[in-house]
Amino acid sequence: MNRAISFAFGVVLSGTSVTVGLANEPPECQTVRIGSGGWTDNIIQDALAINVLHGLGYNPVETELGLNVLIEGLKNNDLDVHFDYWSPSSDSLMKPYIEEKSIEVIGANLTGTKYTIAVPTYAWEAGLKDFADLAKFKDQLRGKIYGQSAGSDSNNIVLSMISKNDFNLGNFELVESSEQVMLSQVDSAIKHKEYIAFIGWAPHPMNSKYDMKYLSGGDKYFGPNYGSATVYTVARKGLSETCPNLGRFLKNLTFTVDMENALMTQYLDNGADPILASRKWLKENPSVLDGWLQGVNTVDGKLGLPAVKAYMMSQ
Numbered sequence: 001m002n003r004a005i006s007f008a009f010g011v012v013l014s015g016t017s018v019t020v021g022l023a024n025e026p027p028e029c030q031t032v033r034i035g036s037g038g039w040t041d042n043i044i045q046d047a048l049a050i051n052v053l054h055g056l057g058y059n060p061v062e063t064e065l066g067l068n069v070l071i072e073g074l075k076n077n078d079l080d081v082h083f084d085y086w087s088p089s090s091d092s093l094m095k096p097y098i099e100e101k102s103i104e105v106i107g108a109n110l111t112g113t114k115y116t117i118a119v120p121t122y123a124w125e126a127g128l129k130d131f132a133d134l135a136k137f138k139d140q141l142r143g144k145i146y147g148q149s150a151g152s153d154s155n156n157i158v159l160s161m162i163s164k165n166d167f168n169l170g171n172f173e174l175v176e177s178s179e180q181v182m183l184s185q186v187d188s189a190i191k192h193k194e195y196i197a198f199i200g201w202a203p204h205p206m207n208s209k210y211d212m213k214y215l216s217g218g219d220k221y222f223g224p225n226y227g228s229a230t231v232y233t234v235a236r237k238g239l240s241e242t243c244p245n246l247g248r249f250l251k252n253l254t255f256t257v258d259m260e261n262a263l264m265t266q267y268l269d270n271g272a273d274p275i276l277a278s279r280k281w282l283k284e285n286p287s288v289l290d291g292w293l294q295g296v297n298t299v300d301g302k303l304g305l306p307a308v309k310a311y312m313m314s315q
Contacts, residue, residue: 025299029243031059035070035079038149039179041203042084044263045109047274049083049253051282052292055308056249057299066151067093074236075102081239081250085232088223089115090153094234104240106233106247110203110255115154116227117145117215118200120190124213128195131161131217135168140195143172146185147199150176154199157221167217186210201227203260205268231255249296249304259288283312 032053036042046062053060065073067090073079075097085094085105097103119128128137134145147155158174161167175185182198183206189196190210200206200214214226223229233250240247263281266272282289289308296304 024301025243025245029246030299031061032246033080034060034062035073035082036062036064037067037070037084038064039084040264040268041260043274044260044267044278045083045255047278050275051279052308055311056304066149067153068151071097074234077236079236081233081235083109083233085234086115086229087232089157089227089229093153102237104235104237106235106250108230109233109253110231112257113202113229113231114214114226115201115229116218116222117197118212119197119215121211121213122193123195129216131167131215134197137195141197144175145172145197146175146182148182149178161221203257203264205261205265245297252292252294252296279312279315
């Protein structure tokens with residue numbers, strides 16, 4: 001489809017700086033379909049983005065899906081964006097789509113993370129310090145590793161280790177559940193001083209709530225440095241070209257471990273609504289919007305930063 005493009009330039013002078021307004025965002029770009037994996041960090045990422053998108057005049061719609069279905073949704077143009085592609089742990093799922101150019105990588109949005117198997121500190125101090133130690137503690141662990149929802153990248157990694165009998169895990173069982181159910185099992189085990197091996201990651205409040213340690217030796221599967229990862233924003237093919245203003249915002253949108261930890265704690269421990277908690281955080285930390293909204297306008301071509309700040313104050 002051919003689209004006539006017009007550039008309506010509005011110039012605002014402030015000292016020696018010049019801000020140039022862009023044309024209105026095309027109507028087909030104004031509903032933003034966000035794919036969520038349902039993980040706590042992803043919920044917080046989405047909530048922050050949703051607040052800003054509302055302030056810019058977009059209509060964000062969040063849908064929670066299994067990761068495999070979510071990726072297919074991006075490929076098939078049923079979704080626009082996903083903020084929680086962890087690399088290298090999710091590479092086996094994502095890279096085929098990226099390499100065939102059916103999904104667009106917008107850019108990195110978070111660094112300084114961890115993602116691998118963890119145990120309570122008392123189990124680590126007893127000698128369960130490495131992936132190679134898991135089989136030695138099979139009886140204490142009841143032959144189980146607790147994971148997330150079916151189809152998640154971490155579950156696929158553990159299932160691969162079990163099927164290949166790596167680390168002598170061939171007789172282990174992966175317990176698949178939601179993040180919340182997995183953490184309830186961790187909570188119960190720690191209260192009773194029982195051994196448990198589970199998928200842990202940072203940022204997440206579990207790191208401050210529980211006295212826990214990450215296992216070494218899993219570099220082949222989770223990556224080096226205890227699954228140190230870079231988190232990327234990915235989008236449907238061609239989003240940045242067809243929706244340049246939205247693409248610019250998504251490119252600018254980055255998070256920090258401290259930011260996500262603070263909001264996840266409010267959500268998990270205090271029962272806060274993630275949208276409201278994120279909006280409150282943005283009101284208290286408005287400087288983050290300066291970078292997120294650099295060169296970004298509202299859907300009708302006005303300057304984005306003052307519009308979003310005004311929206312936040314009105315809510």
